[in-house]
Amino acid sequence: MELSTEFIWAIGITVATVVLIAVAFAFSIVFANIQIRKEQRFSNAVLQSSAALLIVFDAENQVRSFSKSCERLTGYPARKVLGKSVSELPFLSKEFVNNLKIKKDSQHTRQIINHFKDILISKHGSRHIINWQISFQTDDRKNMELKIGSGLESTELQKTQEQLLAHQDKLQAMAENLSIAEAEERRKIAEELHDRIGATLTVTSIKLSGLKNQTLPEDVQYALEDLNKTITGLLKDIRALTFQLSPPALYDIGPSAAIESLANSISKQHSIKIDFQDDGLKKSLEKNIGVFLYKAVRELLLNVIKHAQAKQVWIRLFRVEDKYRVELKDDGIGFDPKKVILNNEIDSGFGLFNIKNRLEYHRGGMIIDAHPGKGSRFIIEVPIKYLKQVSTNENESIAG
Numbered sequence: 001m002e003l004s005t006e007f008i009w010a011i012g013i014t015v016a017t018v019v020l021i022a023v024a025f026a027f028s029i030v031f032a033n034i035q036i037r038k039e040q041r042f043s044n045a046v047l048q049s050s051a052a053l054l055i056v057f058d059a060e061n062q063v064r065s066f067s068k069s070c071e072r073l074t075g076y077p078a079r080k081v082l083g084k085s086v087s088e089l090p091f092l093s094k095e096f097v098n099n100l101k102i103k104k105d106s107q108h109t110r111q112i113i114n115h116f117k118d119i120l121i122s123k124h125g126s127r128h129i130i131n132w133q134i135s136f137q138t139d140d141r142k143n144m145e146l147k148i149g150s151g152l153e154s155t156e157l158q159k160t161q162e163q164l165l166a167h168q169d170k171l172q173a174m175a176e177n178l179s180i181a182e183a184e185e186r187r188k189i190a191e192e193l194h195d196r197i198g199a200t201l202t203v204t205s206i207k208l209s210g211l212k213n214q215t216l217p218e219d220v221q222y223a224l225e226d227l228n229k230t231i232t233g234l235l236k237d238i239r240a241l242t243f244q245l246s247p248p249a250l251y252d253i254g255p256s257a258a259i260e261s262l263a264n265s266i267s268k269q270h271s272i273k274i275d276f277q278d279d280g281l282k283k284s285l286e287k288n289i290g291v292f293l294y295k296a297v298r299e300l301l302l303n304v305i306k307h308a309q310a311k312q313v314w315i316r317l318f319r320v321e322d323k324y325r326v327e328l329k330d331d332g333i334g335f336d337p338k339k340v341i342l343n344n345e346i347d348s349g350f351g352l353f354n355i356k357n358r359l360e361y362h363r364g365g366m367i368i369d370a371h372p373g374k375g376s377r378f379i380i381e382v383p384i385k386y387l388k389q390v391s392t393n394e395n396e397s398i399a400g
Contacts, residue, residue, distance in 0.1 A: 053130065053151040061086045061100055061147070073153065075123030093118050099134050100147055117154075129154050197238060205231045240265065255290040256283060256317050259297050259326070263315055270305050273312045281319040289362055289382050293326065296355045300328050300378055303352075308332025308376065322384050323364075329377040337368040355380075 053073065056065035062085050066078040074091045081089065086097050099114045114134045119127055130151040137146050208228045250258035260276050267274040285293065297315070304310050310332030318325040337352075352368070359366050363383050370376035 053149075053153070055149045057086060057100060057147040057149070059145040059147075061097075063089070064146070073120065073122060073128060091120055091122060093120075096132065096149070099132070100149065120151075201231050201235050201238070205235070240269065250290065250294050254283075255285060255293050255324075258290075258294050259315065259317065262294070262298055262301065263313075266301055266305065272305065272310065274301075275312065275314045277315070278317040279319060283317070283319045283324045283384055285324060285382065285384060292358060292362065293324070293380070293382055296359075296380060297326055297328065299351065299355065304328075304330045304332060304376075307335070310375070319384065320381070323381045324384050326380040327377065328380075329375065331375045334370050334372045334374045334376050336372060337370050 052067075053070050054065065054067035055063060055070060058064050062083055063081050066081045070081075071077055076091065086092060086100055095116065095118050099116055102114060113136075115132070117129065117131050120130045121127055131154050132149060132151040134147060134149045137148060205228055208224055208231070211224055256278050260278065263274045263276045266272070301313065304313055308330050310330035312331050314327075314329045316325075316327040318327070352366075356366050359380065359382065364381050366381075367379040368376070369379075
């Protein structure tokens with residue numbers, strides 16, 4: 001049976017089409033492989049030029065890739081590392097080996113990543129702090145598991161942070177020593193005011209009072225009485241100033257008694273009701289902490305007087321385990337704590353920001369609960385047992 005010309009042409013066209021499709025498919029595979037190789041070369045170039053450390057391990061924990069950054073930092077060339085087991089690499093620690101073996105939550109997580117910090121020791125003995133992450137991935141094309149360890153050196157950053165912390169500690173210690181020196185100087189000035197100027201004014205007042213019994217012109221008598229009133233007023237001001245500079249109770253009895261006296265003094269001076277309560281428990285503090293606590297409460301009270309428009313203030317002193325707690329609350333207009341602390345709007349000098357920093361240095365803290373229109377509440381805590389030595393005077397303590 002003879003085939004028709006049309007049928008032969010149809011078969012030929014079909015065969016040619018199949019051949020063309022096969023050739024096009026072959027070309028697409030070749031082109032795709034070329035593109036993949038280009039992308040791989042580009043990726044390898046990027047990884048090799050990166051400052052990040054990169055080590056690729058197979059499922060048996062043998063090295064399959066070792067970046068230029070690893071060569072530079074470890075001092076080992078890639079040719080001496082490739083193919084070796086992780087346990088044979090002297091620059092990696094046991095912690096790295098353990099993290100390379102740990103694959104957490106593999107049933108629920110497609111890509112597992114372990115993060116840790118470790119010490120890398122180079123061939124020449126230098127130590128480097130590395131922030132590592134190990135990711136567990138699967139190469140679908142080769143049907144094999146890969147473990148990719150990538151790391152960034154943080155040695156210099158760590159040193160800088162440690163130096164910064166050391167400088168901060170020094171500055172805090174200097175500030176603490178200055179505070180202690182300031183407290184001593186305040187005490188000397190207060191004693192000078194009381195013992196010399198106060199005593200002189202007292203004697204002068206007594207002498208002026210004695211002149212009342214003498215026969216003097218009426219205008220002179222009025223002048224003497226007026227002068228005596230002025231001196232009496234100066235004596236009151238000096239006593240108040242002496243108390244605020246360095247209250248005797250702070251050193252003789254302790255901060256609790258000093259804070260109570262301060263509350264009574266400010267209440268009378270500014271005509272504001274202050275409700276004071278102490279739990280009565282023993283609250284011994286080291287000398288510099290007691291002085292600081294008193295200054296902090298005084299600053300808060302003065303801020304209430306100046307800005308809160310409060311009619312009443314409540315002060316509570318507690319011992320909570322090994323902490324001395326002061327709670328100060330007012331019924332004033334309140335404020336925005338973030339705005340005040342960041343912009344230092346209300347207070348200056350010893351203000352809220354300084355109080356918080358100093359409390360942190362003393363291993364204490366302050367909570368500010370305040371809202372515009374709703375009054376304010378401050379909670380201050382300092383440790384009763386305080387061991388950190390700041391100066392040679394630190395071992396002195398005052399009772400509370």
